[in-house]
Amino acid sequence: MPNKACVRAHTNIALIKYWGKRDETNFLPMNSSLSLTLDKLYTDTMVVFDEALPQDFFYLNGEQQGEKETQKISKFLDLFRAEKKTALRARVESINHVPTAAGLASSASAFAALAGAANLALGLDLDPQRLSTFARRGSGSATRSIYGGFVEWDMGTCSDDSFAVPVDDAGWDIGMVIVAVNQKAKEVSSRIGMKRTVETSPFYPAWVESAKKDILDIKAAIAAKDFIRLGEITEANGMKMHGTMLGAEPPFSYWEPDSIVAIKTAQALRKQGIPCYVTMDAGPNVKVLCRLSQAETIKAAFLEHFTEDKLIITKPGKGIRELTE
Ligand code: 2P0
Numbered sequence: 001m002p003n004k005a006c007v008r009a010h011t012n013i014a015l016i017k018y019w020g021k022r023d024e025t026n027f028l029p030m031n032s033s034l035s036l037t038l039d040k041l042y043t044d045t046m047v048v049f050d051e052a053l054p055q056d057f058f059y060l061n062g063e064q065q066g067e068k069e070t071q072k073i074s075k076f077l078d079l080f081r082a083e084k085k086t087a088l089r090a091r092v093e094s095i096n097h098v099p100t101a102a103g104l105a106s107s108a109s110a111f112a113a114l115a116g117a118a119n120l121a122l123g124l125d126l127d128p129q130r131l132s133t134f135a136r137r138g139s140g141s142a143t144r145s146i147y148g149g150f151v152e153w154d155m156g157t158c159s160d161d162s163f164a165v166p167v168d169d170a171g172w173d174i175g176m177v178i179v180a181v182n183q184k185a186k187e188v189s190s191r192i193g194m195k196r197t198v199e200t201s202p203f204y205p206a207w208v209e210s211a212k213k214d215i216l217d218i219k220a221a222i223a224a225k226d227f228i229r230l231g232e233i234t235e236a237n238g239m240k241m242h243g244t245m246l247g248a249e250p251p252f253s254y255w256e257p258d259s260i261v262a263i264k265t266a267q268a269l270r271k272q273g274i275p276c277y278v279t280m281d282a283g284p285n286v287k288v289l290c291r292l293s294q295a296e297t298i299k300a301a302f303l304e305h306f307t308e309d310k311l312i313i314t315k316p317g318k319g320i321r322e323l324t325e
Helices: 067-084 107-121 126-138 141-148 191-199 203-222 227-246 258-271 290-303
Strands: 004-016 021-023 033-050 057-060 090-095 150-153 164-168 174-179 275-282 284-289 311-314
Touching: 004 107, 004 141, 004 203, 004 227, 004 275, 021 191, 033 107, 033 141, 033 174, 033 203, 033 311, 057 067, 057 191, 067 090, 067 107, 090 107, 090 258, 107 126, 107 141, 126 141, 126 164, 141 150, 150 203, 164 203, 164 227, 174 290, 191 227, 203 227, 227 284, 258 275, 258 284, 284 290, 290 311
Parallel strands: 057 090
Antiparallel strands: 004 033, 033 090, 033 150, 150 164, 174 284, 174 311, 275 284
C-alpha cells in the first residue's frame, strides 16, 4: 500500500446551480447541476496514513487547524477508512492556490483533492465516477471537481448513483473573468442558506422545476457549441437561484452594491456586441462567462470599476490528478 499521495483538484463554478438537498446526510441534491472547472483556482492536498499517528492532523496553508476543522476532515476520511476496513489515522496537508485578495477559497476543490489523495493513499482504486460520490459527501459542489471542463452532477436516485459525468472539455474558446467583490462580513453559509430556502421559500418548487429544463437546454447548447445560448441559460439560471432566497423566511441575499456594478458592466458590454454573461454563488463575487479570446477586452471594461487585483481571467481547468515529486 502506498499510504501517501498528493492530488490537485480545481474548483468549479456552477452554470446550472445546486441549491438545496433532498437528503442532508448523504448530500443528495434536489436537482442536477452543471459546472465549468477552472484552471486558476485549485487545491493541492497530501494525505499520509500512518500507524504511528494517534489521531488525524490537518494543516491548511501550513497552519495546523483546530478541532472543528479537523473533525470535519476526520469524518470525511472515515468514509474511506470504512471502504478500506482500516483504522489508520492520517496527516492531511492542503494548500489553497487562490489569487490573493480574491476570497475564493472553495470547498469544491478542497474535498475533491482530499478524496483523490485518500483514494490513492489507501490504494482503494475507486474509479472517477465512484470517487465523485465520495467527494459529494464532503461538499456537494466537490462532486463536480473530479472532472475538467463542463461537468454534470446527475442528481441520481440514491447515494450510489448521484455522481459527476464529464460533458465536454470546454476547449472551444470558453473563459471566465472572476470579479472579486469586497465582502463585509461572512454571510449566511451556503449550507444554512440552501436549507432555509428549501424549507421556507414559496419560489423553491418553481426553481426545481425550472432547473430541470435548464439542464437539458444547457447540454443542448454545449453540444451545439452555441456560446450565446450557453450564456443566456447560465445567467437566467443563476438569477432564478438568487430569487429563491428573496422569498425565504427570513429573506437573505448575497449581493453587495459592487455585485450590481459588475452585472451592469456585463450588460453594457453585451450592448457593445461583446457577449458575456454573469453568474453568482453564495457570496458577492460575480463570475463572467465569456469567450476566452475576448477575456482581456472584458477585463479592460471592468477595470473602469474594479482594481486589477480583483479581476481574474481563467480558462477551463482539468480534472483531478496526482502530483508526483
Ligand atoms: C453550486 N453552491 O452549485 C452552488 C451554487 C453555491 C451556489 O454548491 O452543503 O459548499 O457543502 O453541499 O457545495 C455551495 O455549496 O454546499 C454550492 P454543501 P456547497 O456550486
